[in-house]
Amino acid sequence: MIMTETPAPHASHQGAHRLDAAAFTTLRITEAEDRLHARLDRPEVRNAIDATMVDELHALCAHLEHHPKILILSGTDPDPQTGRPGVFASGADIGQLRARRRDDALRGVNSTAFDRLAKLPMPVIAALDGYALGGGAELAWAADFRLGTRELRIGQPETGLGIIPAAGALWRLRELAGEAMAKEILLAGRILDAEEALAHGLLNAVHPAEELLEAADALADRIARQDPLAVRISKQVFHMPREAHPQIDNLAQAILFESEAKFDRMQAFLDRKRRKAAEKNTGDDA
Template sequence: MALLIQTSLCKKLLCLSKALPVMSMKLSTEGTREYIISEKVGEKKNVGLVRLNRPKALNALCDGLITELTEAVSEYDADKTVGAIVVTGSERAFAAGADIKEMLHQTYSENLKVGLLEQWNNLSKCKKPVIAAVNGFALGGGCELAMMCDIIYAGEKARFGQPEISIGTIPGAGGTQRLTRSCGKSFAMEICLSGNQITAQEALTRGLVSKVFPPEKLVDEAIRLAEKISEHSPLIVALCKESVNYAYETSLTQGLQFEKKLFYSTFATDDRKEGMAAFTEKRKANFTNN
C-alpha cells in the first residue's frame, strides 16, 4: 500500500514539475506581474505595452518594479514579432519617483557595493524604440525613466520635475545629464536646483516631449506611433536609433562620421534593396529584417 502511495505521489510530482516551466514562461512573457502589466497590442499585435502597476505608491520605482520593467523590455526586444515598445503608468502617475523608503538607510559604501540604480541602465540597452506615454506625475526617477526612453508623449495634465534637491540629494539616474542635453544648461539648472515641476506644455516647449494629448487618448496615440515604426525594417530602425543616440552623446563632427558609416552599411542589407525597389515600383515594401 505504501509503495502504491509513493508511486502515485511521484507521478503527481513529475506532472507538476513538467507543468511548472510552462507556467513560468507564460508569466515571464506577458500578463500581470507584481508591479507591471505587459501585453502585445496594436492591430497586428506588434507593439509591446508595459504598464507600471503600483497604484497605491503612485508607481514609485522600487527595485522589484525596475527589475520587472527591464525584464519585460528585454523580452520584447528579443521578440521578433514586436517592432516597438510603449511604457506607461496610470492617468494619475507615470511614476512619482524612486522608492525613498528603500534608499532611506543606504550608505555610501553600500551604494558602491550594490551599484544602486545601475540596473536602470538596462532600459537604455534596448535596440528597439521605446516610447514613454506619460500621464500625471513623472518626478525624480519617474522623469529620469521617461528620459531613458527614445520618445516621450505626454498627457495634458502631466507634470515633470527633479525634486531630489528638496530631500537632500541629487538626481542619480541621469536627471542632471539628460535634462541638460534635452533642454539646455540654464533650464536644467533651474529645474534641478529649485525642485520645481513643469507642465506638459512647458515640457513640449522646452523639447523634453514630442507631443501632448488629452490624457484619455495618450496611450492610444503612443501605440499608433509604435505601430507606424513597426512597419519599417527592424534592422534599419535599430541602426537609425543608434545614430540618433550617438548624436545625443558626441560632437557634431563625430556624429556625422558615424552616421555616414551606418548609412553606407545599410547598402549591405536586403531590406535596403527591397525598400528602394518597392519605392521605384510603387508598391509596399516587404522587409525581412536582413
C-alpha cells in the first residue's frame, strides 16, 4: 500500500492510508485492505443529508482518490428490538434546504459531492434499504452498483417541494431507466418499490434485508478478484463520450498490455489450462 507524506482530511496518524473513523460524525467508517464501508449514520432524521455529511463525503472521496478501494455505501440497519426499519437516506435535510438561496444552488452543494463520488477510481456499491428519496436517491444513482431490499422505496419527490433534483437525477435517470420512466419519476413524483426499480434497471439485485450487506461484500469480493488497474481503467473508459471511442479503448489497452498483472494473470490462465489438459489425459490413459 502506498503511503502519503501528508495525511488526507480525517486520516489517522498511525497510518495515513486509513481514515480516522472516530473523526466522522455522520458516517460510520470501516476500512479493509481492498474496500471501505461507509454507513450513513443520522438515524434520528432518517439519514437526511446535511452539510456535515456532504463535507464528510468529500473527505471520504479525497482519501479514496489517493488510495483507490472499492466503496460500499449503506444506511442504518433495521433494529429488531425497537422495530425501527432500515433506511438509506430520506433525502436532503429539509431544514437546511429551505434556508438555502441562489448562491447555494450555484455552488452545487450536493451535486459536487455526488459527482466526485461517481468519479472515484474504483467501483462504488450502494446497499439500499427502506427509503432512498430525493438526495438519498441521487446519492444512489451516483454509484456503479445498486443492491436493494424488498422494503426499498426510491424516487425523487423534489417537484412536490417546489424545486428540482439538481444533484444528478435529471440526467442520470434517463441514462439508467430510459426517458419514459425517468419522466414519471421526475415530473410525476413516482416512488418505486424494489421490484419496479429492478425491472427498470435501477437496481442490480434485490435481497432480504438481513442479507443485504453480505451481498454487497460478495459483489465487492468479485470485483476484488479482478486486476485493480484493469477495473480502474475500464471504469474510466466506460464513462468516456462516444466520440472518444475506439481511440481511447486502444490507448487504454496499450497501457494494460504492458502491465505485469497482464502477463502474470494470462500465464496463470495458461498454466491452469495446461494442468487440466494433463489431468484429463492422465484420466483417459487410466
